[in-house]
Amino acid sequence: xxxxxxxxxxxxxxxxxxxxxxxxKILFCLSKKEMCVLDIAELIGMTHSAVSHQLxxxxxxxxVKSVKKGKEVYYSLxxxxxxxxxxxxxxxxxxxx
Amino acid sequence: xxxxxxxxxxxxxxxxxxxxxxxxKILFCLSKKEMCVLDIAELIGMTHSAVSHQLxxxxxxxxVKSVKKGKEVYYSLxxxxxxxxxxxxxxxxxxxx
DNA sequence: TGAATATATGAACATATATTCATATAACAA
DNA sequence: TTGTTATATGAATATATGTTCATATATTCA
Numbered sequence: 001x002x003x004x005x006x007x008x009x010x011x012x013x014x015x016x017x018x019x020x021x022x023x024x025k026i027l028f029c030l031s032k033k034e035m036c037v038l039d040i041a042e043l044i045g046m047t048h049s050a051v052s053h054q055l056x057x058x059x060x061x062x063x064v065k066s067v068k069k070g071k072e073v074y075y076s077l078x079x080x081x082x083x084x085x086x087x088x089x090x091x092x093x094x095x096x097x
Numbered sequence: 098x099x100x101x102x103x104x105x106x107x108x109x110x111x112x113x114x115x116x117x118x119x120x121x122k123i124l125f126c127l128s129k130k131e132m133c134v135l136d137i138a139e140l141i142g143m144t145h146s147a148v149s150h151q152l153x154x155x156x157x158x159x160x161v162k163s164v165k166k167g168k169e170v171y172y173s174l175x176x177x178x179x180x181x182x183x184x185x186x187x188x189x190x191x192x193x194x
Numbered sequence: 195t196g197a198a199t200a201t202a203t204g205a206a207c208a209t210a211t212a213t214t215c216a217t218a219t220a221a222c223a224a
Numbered sequence: 225t226t227g228t229t230a231t232a233t234g235a236a237t238a239t240a241t242g243t244t245c246a247t248a249t250a251t252t253c254a
Contacts, residue, residue, distance in 0.1 A: 008118045008125075010190040011183070016116035020212075021109045028105075037231060050213055052232055057212095062193050071221040071230050081189035086108070088185060092178035093107040096159050117242075134201060147243055149202055154242095168200050168251040 017061040018085070022046060023054050030064060031083055034076035114158040115182070119143060120151050127161060128180050131173035 017023060025044040029035055035043075041051045055075055058064045063082055066075045077083065114120060122141040126132055132140075138148045152172055155161040160179055163172045174180065 004125075007187070007190065008121045010193075011121050011186050012116050012118045014186055014190055015112045015121075019109055019113035019116045021105045022212080024105045024108050024112075028101075038229090047214075048231070049215080049233090052230095053212075056232075068221095073231065079189070079192070081185060081192075085182065085185050085189070088178060088182050089108055089111055090104070092176070092182070093104065093111055095176070095178075096107075113241095119242080135199095144244075145201070146203090146245080149200095150242080153202075165251095170201065 013061065017057060017063055020054070022050065023058060026051065026054055026058065027063065027077065027082060027086070030075055030077050031086070034067075034074045036072040036074050038072075040075075110158065114154060114160055117151070119147065120155060123148065123151055123155065124160065124174065124179060124183070127172055127174050128183075131164075131171045133169040133171050135169075137172075 018027070022044070026040055029040050029043055037048055037051050037055065040055075041048045044051070055064065055066075059066060059075075062078050064075050065078045066073050068074075115124070119141070123137055126137050126140055134145055134148050134152065137152075138145045141148070152161065152163075156163060156172075159175050161172050162175045163170050165171075
């Protein structure tokens with residue numbers, strides 16, 4: 001048990017990032033196509049500030065990456081594990097209903 | 098976006114349950130074999146109370162199920178999505194290192 | 195019945211977290 | 225430069241959450 005302490009903490013952090021509805025919505029947006037802050041804010045109906053804060057969290061957790069284009073910053077999913085995780089989770093959630 | 102509100106909340110709840118190191122350790126224990134509260138508490142080095150509280154959370158979230166045998170209650174994983182989710186998550190976490 | 199064991203539960207405390215508001219930085223256009 | 229747009233960030237507040245401690249319930253055995 002002890003030797004896996006780091007693994008358990010890393011897993012906990014990963015799932016914690018995915019445990020907020022706002023961040024989940026953002027991740028779903030980005031699974032369609034890359035988007036900038038204002039696009040996301042409008043799509044999910046939240047303030048720019050809230051979205052920006054959450055994108056910062058997601059970036060810290062290496063779930064999204066960003067590219068600056070002019071004055072806009074475009075965000076996208078960091079890798080495709082994220083989508084697979086969601087697919088499995090959706091399966092589980094739907095069966096539970 | 099709106100029509101999926103319930104889905105996003107369900108997903109958030111699922112991931113939230115998996116976002117605590119104590120609960121992750123418990124789930125890993127149960128992925129080996131069914132166990133009672135005291136077994137788990139000893140294995141992960143936490144009090145019976147803490148483990149019992151977390152098992153209640155896990156049960157509420159339908160991640161574990163329980164069977165009473167005499168004075169002991171044996172817990173086990175509710176389905177095998179849970180293990181698959183962990184496998185994927187571990188892949189992601191390990192690549193990020 | 196009484197004592198011991200296994201588990202559950204309620205309250206309280208401490209910590210963590212998401213959002214809001216205000217402000218700051220950066221890029222571009224006029 | 226000034227004004228506008230896009231994004232980031234810091235502080236503050238309100239809420240949520242995990243653990244501990246104490247207590248309660250349930251089962252078994254003597």
